Amino acid sequence: MIVVRQKKLEDIQAEIAPYKRVLLVGCNTCAAVALAGGENETSRMASTLRLRNAREGGDKEYSFTVLQRQCEPEFLEELDHSEADVILSLGCGAGVALLSEIIAKPIMPALDTLFIGAARGYGSWRAECSACGNCVLDQTGGVCPVTRCAKGIMNGPCGGVDNGKCEVDPNQECAWVTIYDRMEDLGRSEDAEKIIEPRDFSRRITCRAWGLPEGGSK
Amino acid sequence: MGVTQHGRGAESLLGELLAPCRAACPVHVDVPRYVQALAEGRFSDALGIVIERNPLPAVCGRVCLRPCEDGCRRCQLDEPLAIAQLKRAASDHGVYPTLEAAPKRLERVAVVGAGPAGLTAAYDLARLGYGVTLFESKPEAGGMLRYGIPAYRLPAEAIAEDVRFIAAQGVDIVCGKTLGVDLDLEQLRADYDAVVVAAGLQASRPLPIPGNDLPEIATALPYLATCRDGQPPALGERVIVIGGGNVAIDVARSARRAGAREVTMVCLESRDEMPASAHEIHDAEEEGVKFVPARGMKAVVGTDHVEGLETVRCVSVFDADRRFAPTYDESDRQVIEGDAVIFAVGQGADVASLGLETTPRGLLVVDPATLATPTEGVYAAGDVTCGPTKVIDAIAAGHRVAASIHATLTGDDRLLEMLDEDFEKLGPIPEAVAVRLETRRRVQCERLEVYEAVETFDEVEEGYTKYEAAREAQRCLACTTGAQLDRDKCASCLTCSRVCPYGVPVFQPGGYPYFNADACRACGACAAECPAGAIRLGGWNEDEVAEKVAAGLRRPEKDKTIGFVCGYTHDLPSLLGKDAEIITVSCLLRISDRIVLGAFESGAKKVVFSGCTEESCRFPHAMPLVAERVCRVRALLEEAGMADDFVVSGESEDADDANGTADSADDSVGTKPVKEGAR
Numbered sequence: 014m015i016v017v018r019q020k021k022l023e024d025i026q027a028e029i030a031p032y033k034r035v036l037l038v039g040c041n042t043c044a045a046v047a048l049a050g051g052e053n054e055t056s057r058m059a060s061t062l063r064l065r066n067a068r069e070g071g072d073k074e075y076s077f078t079v080l081q082r083q084c085e086p087e088f089l090e091e092l093d094h095s096e097a098d099v100i101l102s103l104g105c106g107a108g109v110a111l112l113s114e115i116i117a118k119p120i121m122p123a124l125d126t127l128f129i130g131a132a133r134g135y136g137s138w139r140a141e142c143s144a145c146g147n148c149v150l151d152q153t154g155g156v157c158p159v160t161r162c163a164k165g166i167m168n169g170p171c172g173g174v175d176n177g178k179c180e181v182d183p184n185q186e187c188a189w190v191t192i193y194d195r196m197e198d199l200g201r202s203e204d205a206e207k208i209i210e211p212r213d214f215s216r217r218i219t220c221r222a223w224g225l226p227e228g229g230s231k
Numbered sequence: 232m233g234v235t236q237h238g239r240g241a242e243s244l245l246g247e248l249l250a251p252c253r254a255a256c257p258v259h260v261d262v263p264r265y266v267q268a269l270a271e272g273r274f275s276d277a278l279g280i281v282i283e284r285n286p287l288p289a290v291c292g293r294v295c296l297r298p299c300e301d302g303c304r305r306c307q308l309d310e311p312l313a314i315a316q317l318k319r320a321a322s323d324h325g326v327y328p329t330l331e332a333a334p335k336r337l338e339r340v341a342v343v344g345a346g347p348a349g350l351t352a353a354y355d356l357a358r359l360g361y362g363v364t365l366f367e368s369k370p371e372a373g374g375m376l377r378y379g380i381p382a383y384r385l386p387a388e389a390i391a392e393d394v395r396f397i398a399a400q401g402v403d404i405v406c407g408k409t410l411g412v413d414l415d416l417e418q419l420r421a422d423y424d425a426v427v428v429a430a431g432l433q434a435s436r437p438l439p440i441p442g443n444d445l446p447e448i449a450t451a452l453p454y455l456a457t458c459r460d461g462q463p464p465a466l467g468e469r470v471i472v473i474g475g476g477n478v479a480i481d482v483a484r485s486a487r488r489a490g491a492r493e494v495t496m497v498c499l500e501s502r503d504e505m506p507a508s509a510h511e512i513h514d515a516e517e518e519g520v521k522f523v524p525a526r527g528m529k530a531v532v533g534t535d536h537v538e539g540l541e542t543v544r545c546v547s548v549f550d551a552d553r554r555f556a557p558t559y560d561e562s563d564r565q566v567i568e569g570d571a572v573i574f575a576v577g578q579g580a581d582v583a584s585l586g587l588e589t590t591p592r593g594l595l596v597v598d599p600a601t602l603a604t605p606t607e608g609v610y611a612a613g614d615v616t617c618g619p620t621k622v623i624d625a626i627a628a629g630h631r632v633a634a635s636i637h638a639t640l641t642g643d644d645r646l647l648e649m650l651d652e653d654f655e656k657l658g659p660i661p662e663a664v665a666v667r668l669e670t671r672r673r674v675q676c677e678r679l680e681v682y683e684a685v686e687t688f689d690e691v692e693e694g695y696t697k698y699e700a701a702r703e704a705q706r707c708l709a710c711t712t713g714a715q716l717d718r719d720k721c722a723s724c725l726t727c728s729r730v731c732p733y734g735v736p737v738f739q740p741g742g743y744p745y746f747n748a749d750a751c752r753a754c755g756a757c758a759a760e761c762p763a764g765a766i767r768l769g770g771w772n773e774d775e776v777a778e779k780v781a782a783g784l785r786r787p788e789k790d791k792t793i794g795f796v797c798g799y800t801h802d803l804p805s806l807l808g809k810d811a812e813i814i815t816v817s818c819l820l821r822i823s824d825r826i827v828l829g830a831f832e833s834g835a836k837k838v839v840f841s842g843c844t845e846e847s848c849r850f851p852h853a854m855p856l857v858a859e860r861v862c863r864v865r866a867l868l869e870e871a872g873m874a875d876d877f878v879v880s881g882e883s884e885d886a887d888d889a890n891g892t893a894d895s896a897d898d899s900v901g902t903k904p905v906k907e908g909a910r
Contacts, residue, residue: 022870041763046724051762053825057867060828064871067832079763135729 014131015043015105016138017050017124022061028121029099033072035062036097037123038112039079040104048136049124050103052079058103058123083108089115128160147213152204154195159212161188167209247655248748250710251302252314254656257627260284262299262314263712264770269317269704271798271815272697278325281318285626286354286397287347289389290376292319293692296508296621304708307660309670313703316676316692320700322389327396336360338424338640343410346374347622348613349429350397351629352636357400359637364423365402368409374431375614376622378456379478381485382688387459411584420608425636428587428595428604428611429629432578432619438473442531443574451482451575458688463489467570471540472496473528474575475505478619480512482575483520487685495521495567497528499545499557518685523567527559531572539568580615587611594618601635601647602628610636657710658749664733668752669849674703705799705849709817712769713751714758718743720765727757727766732852754850755821759860773826776814780830783812791836795822799843807839807880818850819857827864827877841880 029035037059044050059077066073076096081088083104089112094100099119102109106126113120128140143160149167150157159165163181169189173180177190196205252262261280268277281288295315303311338361342353345367353365371377373390398404408414410430419426435452437443447466451474457463463485470491472483475498483494496515498505502524505512516522526542533539544563550556580593588596588605595604595611602610612632613625631650638644660668677693678684684691695703714727714735723742728734735751736744758766780793790810798815807813816822819842830838842848842857861879868874 041720041722045722045762048724048726048762051722051724052720052764053760053762053823056764057824057828060825060832061867061871064828064831064868064873068872132725135726 014046014129014138015107016127016130016140017044017047017105018127019049019054019058019103019124020122022058022065025058025062025101025121025123026065029073029101032099032119034074034096034098035076035101036094036099037062037075037077037101037103038083038092039077040081040083040102040108041079042082042084044083044104044108044124045079046132047138055079055103080104084111086111086115092116094118145212149209152207152209153192154199154201154205156188156192156195158188158192158209161191163188167212248657248711249654250657251304252299252312252710254654255298255302256284257298257621257623258284258630260299260318263707263710265321266312266314266317266704266707267709267712267770267817269321269700270707270817272701273815274321274325274697274700275328276325277317277321279328281321282328282396285623286351287376287393287622287626288318289322289392290347290385291623291626292316292322293385293389293690294376294380295623298621298623302656304657304660304710305706307665308668310673312706313673313676316695317700317704320695320697320703322392323694324697324700327392327399330358330400332401333358333360336362338362339364339422340425340427340636341366341419341423342427342429343414343419344368344374344427344429344431344613344615345372345394345404345406346429346431346613347376347625348431348629348632349374349427350394351626352427352429352612352633353402353404353629354397354400355630355633356636357397357402359633361636361640363402365404366408366410366414367404367406368412370406372404372406374429378459379452379481381455381458381481381488383484383488383684383691384481386690411582416585416587416609420606424608424640426609427632427636428582428585428609428615429613429625429632430580430582430615432614433581434579435574436579437574438528438576440528440530442533442537443572445531445533445535445537445572447537447571448531449571449573451478451573452578454482454573455485458485458489461688465489466491466573467537469493469495469569469571471567471569471572472575473540473572474498474577475500475507475524476575476577476619477507477511478578479575480507480515480520482573484515484518484685485688486573487518487520488688491571493521493569494519495523495569497523497526497540497542497567499525499527499548501525501545501548504548514691517681519681526565526567527557529564532566537569537571539566540572541566578614578619582615592618600651601638602632603635603639660708661747661750664735664750664752667733667851668708671706673706674699701798709753711748712771713748713753714746715767715769716744716746717765717767720763722763722765724762726760726762730756730760730852730856732850752850754818754853756850756852756856759820759823760856768821771821773823776822776826777829777833779814780812780826780835781833783814784834786812791834792839793830793835793837794839794841795819795826796839796841797843799847799849800841807841811839818853820850820853824860824864824867828867831868831871831873831876835876837876837878839878839880 037055039052039055040050055077059075062075084107101121101123102112103123109120109122129142130138130140133139140160142157145159158167162169163179170187174187177187179185179187193205196202250263253259265277265280285291292315297315299314300311305311340356340361340363342349342365345365353363357363369378372394376390435450437450470486472479479496483496486494525545527545529541529543531537532541542565544560546558546560548557582595590596595616597604597611597616602612604611610632612628614620634646634650638647676695679691721743727744728736733752736746739745755768758768783789784791789812792811794807794811794813796813796815797819798817819840827838865874868877
């Protein structure tokens, strides 16, 4: 899933400063699961903005709604924004982008989109994928060096490894140590020794859009 | 069931799933809801909830045989909740509701007999807008409650309280009028659109044995009535009571109070077969009543005066088909010495002269579904139709007859149909959850000491104090008030399963959680944390909380402080001034970020969170989760520039200084220590 995080209220206020009627739009898919943009969090942000507005004697009006998924045009059709001067999106970057494309009004992000990640328990996620378009997880025991290695190196570990920890963040496991351990557990230590080819950055750059080939399947 | 102040016009009076206590109650009083209100110290709310189904709370709180308690799921852990005593606490400490009058109807109904069935029927009919006259042959309303049950179990004032409430709904109570003597049934049929005969069982006869006409012979009902009037006859030092039911126990205990030094109860049944309730037998024994079970009565011994009772051993009372067919061992004879004999061997109806169709037992013939007699416009309810039953069964019959009359007079039979509505009952607590639940013994009611009790007809049980009632209510497992999923909103985020310590939400194919109602403890953590707002709690509505907040903020005498207080808190913290609006909840876990922020949006100047202590907290996960929520809300308020307006008790030194203000709250549960322990 896409992991997102709410921006600071001050930054959000700056985004919407010129507008009076603000419609907050939540997203009931990744943003809800990331505990940042579901109905609960959207209503909470609307309340906080109203309280701040009241305190500052502002004249802003806040309302909110939640869409099932902001990154689907069909779901956006149900959005009634007639009373809004600006839309504050509590979706990921894709949601903000699609809203902006379809609705001819300013669309402002209330969230920062962080990464593609997996849940580690209640309210906790870890980045697992950088969407590089050039997946090597078959060679790394399912641990992504692009994402989990601070330097993103394709053959590690680097000289900065210290007791299995990363020199950039001593709380962080070294991705490459994890890769070797995992491959060993899988009985694939020999494969782990093999040199991985440099990343083909062109694949990422060209992959701006993708669809199933005509006919719906390969 | 019957007519409720909220339920009128509703299509269903019950939810789909009932807590076992509620399912077992013949009128399905919403026990979990009123017990929850008591646990939070909201006595008037609790009383209102009881009255939705039962207009005799003070009476039933004392004398109900409490089938609900047998269903209580606490039986799996320790002992059932003291539901009847809690009902009494609601009536002792709560204020009877002022109900909005129903639009008046033109039809008039006469109800004959102001016992529990008649009172309930009259109440329901008045609530439906009918003009109701309730006739009673005795000088005061109450029927067997007033003249059959002794005052030490049910004081006149308790009956009067309920009767006053019923009369306040527009029931015209006319005492001293006996059907067949002062009232003519045909005249009533002519004057009213319907007539309900709820005359009860007034006849009480001795057994047909030699010596039953001696001077020191009495029968149960007249004897109990004279005790109620304060003038029991002097029967002698040694009294023999014949019978093994609850009425016989009432007679025996009354005889002790009336001065008998020695009271012996003799009955056909063996000790295990005696129909009297176990706790009644226990109480009677404590007061010195002797039991001689499994004896058949042969004769009252004596020439001019009673000298004793001749008995033989009763081998069996019932035959193989459970029919009454006693067999005796005539060789085992015994004379029990005594100066008087009181027969408490069943009651009969006294309605033969009314001209209505009767059964071979002399009871009135009715259609069990509608309680209509074969005589048009005449209905009957209560013991007069079915023989001796429980008070709560008579109340159920009162509801039924009212609904039936309403159906006949208006053609609208929804109320009547609702009485037979199907429901499902909550199952037992799964073992995996049961092992994680704390055991807690019942809070014992103060009682008169036995030596004091037998000296007077004063009420034996003193009833719970507010504090005791709240403590007892807090043992409730809150059955059926747990999590319910709105699948349309669920984002399958798994947050519910991550915050639930009991492992209740189980994810199913399709990605939706399933909440097993048998296992859910209704703490509220999942509902407040669900990012999609997809979880509701039974009987809990955030909009209602918001309304309470708004109402509190409108009160001019209040200082715009909203205190969300765990109902399990022993004392209110001093940081809640006496002008704060206090909203008690079963756990602070239920107070979501939305509610707190909403309170500020509604104009609250200060919001206070006051939780319970580690020792009183029932939920192992509540404290850390609430602490996390407090941090989050603080951070949000910080951004809004008002973090200082959100206060949590126990966080600072002076917050611990908790006392003094408790008494100022309307329904304070006080600070008195409580006696707990085994019966």
